[in-house]
Amino acid sequence: MTLTDKVAIVTGGAGGIGQGIVRHFLKEGARVLVVDIIDQAAGDELVAGFEPAANVRYLKSDISVAANAPEIVSAAVAAFGKLDVLVNNAHASKQAPIIETTQEMWDLSMGTGMYATFHLMQAAYPELKKTKGAIVNFASGAGLKGLPNQVTYAAAKEAIRGITRVAAHEWAADGVRANLVSPVALTPGIQQWSEAFPDAYAEVVAGVPLGRLGDPETDIAPVVAFLASDASQYVTGQTLMADGGSIMLH
Structure with a gap:
């Protein structure tokens, strides 16, 4: 297993791509702190159904509050003794034209x-320095392509790419790596959208050379796991496209 004995924080881990990452990480031997905004009781019930349940904990926290970042890191260390991996998956936004x-x-x-x-990178750095750990952040085709109605999301994702590259330079001497994944995935939200707008969904799928949207657990999570593992020890500052060939960087 590629993540045996690794301890990871996964934000937005209660659903969608985040949950796929958590489930895959657990299968690969990691211990995981799931961070999300659903109620603590509901989160505890959710992760109790993961396997192995002994290797996962849930923490309700609002990641948009800067003061919560050190508390999230401390919770992971308190639960599992250290921190090897930070996965910044969670992100919320609303679509609108620029003028609106x-x-x-x-x-x-x-x-x-x-x-x-x-803030989570900053808070996690002292612990990641101890373990020579890894950070996996998320980019998006919305930012790389500049998709319409996505100005705030695209800007945030491109800012995250910039932050990640700076960290890759600054923290390389400490053995801390920082990379990005840019996914295209069939999440529950996209599934609902596909049912409501089948023609638009078909157009999106037609633009993917591999002919389908990725599965969060079996297509996207393994790429994240690679970047979190020692198998990628010579990879930092990179954006990996887990998007079926939708965008081919050069």
Whole structure:
């Protein structure tokens, strides 16, 4: 197993891509602190159904609050004794054309995306330095392509790419690596959208060379696990496209 004895924090781990990452990490031998905003009782019940349940804990926390970042890191260390991996998966935003975008929309996307990623990286750094750990952040085709109606999301994702590259340079001497995954995945939200707008969904799928959207657990999570594992010990500052070939960087 590629993540045996690794301790990871996964934000947004209660659903979608995040839950797929958590389930895969557990299969690969990791111990995981799941961070999300659903009630603590509901989160505890959810992770109790994961296997092995002894290797996972749930913490309700609002990642947009900077003061919560050190508490999240401390919770992982208290539960499992150390921290090897930080996965900044969670991000919320609202779509709108540029001329209709409000400050509230900016605050939501930057607060849960760019700022949350930065504050958690900053808080996790002392622990990751001890373990020569890894950070996996998330990019998006919305930012790489500049997709319409996604201005706050695209900007936050590109800011996260910038932060990640700076960290890759600054923290390389400490053995801490920082990379990004840019996924295309069939999450529950996308599934609902596909049912409501089948023609638009078919158009999206047609734009994926491999002919389908990725599965969070079997397609996206293994890429995240690779970047979190010692198998990628010579990889840092990179954006890996787990998108079926939708965007081919050069």
